[in-house]
């Protein structure tokens with residue numbers, strides 16, 4: 308049985324098809340990445356998983372419990388860290404976490420609350436009112452709130468958007484530990500290097516459809532070889548090199564190109580072609596393809 312089973316979910320907002328039939332099976336213990344550009348439908352899918360939004364068709368089960376017909380059981384299996392910070396400003400951090408525990412029927416949960424606060428560096432803010440916390444601290448409480456009932460499936464919707472390095476490290480250390488202990492993690496993020504480092508499998512969403520689904524390694528292997536990052540001081544890229552261009556970036560910093568190469572041996576003919584064309588090189592770097600390159604390529608493909 309999958310930890311999270313998503314079957315042919317469709318959702319329309321008036322004329323906009325936000326989700327056009329999404330199916331995914333996420334197994335227990337996975338660290339799964341859900342990636343996509345703004346508006347791809349990630350948050351809509353997460354709110355359907357959390358039972359906060361209704362799909363037009365299709366269904367979702369969490370550890371076998373349907374999120375609509377068996378909502379309460381499904382909800383106890385799930386912890387969601389939402390994108391938006393919404394709190395009651397009059398309660399302290401500890402009170403907020405106790406109330407959330409109460410919502411799940413957990414009365415004596417202080418031991419775990421203390422452990423969660425400790426792991427998220429919140430202990431010295433335990434008695435501070437929510438309104439007095441910085442944005443980063445509030446985000447820590449959001450994470451803590453999602454974890455009060457030790458849910459086996461944890462969904463994080465852009466948990467590190469706009470947060471500092473320290474919180475990211477604290478958060479990933481704790482979430483990594485929970486994952487090693489068997490919790491299933493589903494993460495959406497715009498930080499692709501973060502997804503590459505953390506996720507064992509990734510789905511890419513585009514305009515409400517899954518356009519790629521593979522292990523992180525498998526996705527990166529799709530772009531074979533390396534890339535040559537090239538910036539020209541003057542001149543232009545000769546026509547003979549244009550088929551190698553993965554993406555041009557002329558608007559960003561002058562004449563900047565990323566070319567596909569297999570290895571170092573491909574570099575010399577490129578240099579020769581540029582010399583013949585009278586182009587002057589400003590900067591040249593050879594690098595391995597990464598998840599960001601795959602993302603850009605997949606999102607650029609017509610579907």
Ligand SMILES: Nc1ncnc2c1ncn2[C@@H]1O[C@H](COP(=O)(O)OP(=O)(O)OP(=O)(O)O)[C@@H](O)[C@H]1O
Pocket residue numbers: 320323325343344345346347348349350351352
């Ligand atoms: N309540 C709503 N009413 C109408 N349209 C909506 C509503 N919620 C979302 N949308 C639209 O549905 C599409 C998917 O939005 P969604 O927030 O799920 O995308 P996302 O992938 O989470 O984007 P982001 O990366 O910006 O968070 C967008 O075009 C959005 O404008």
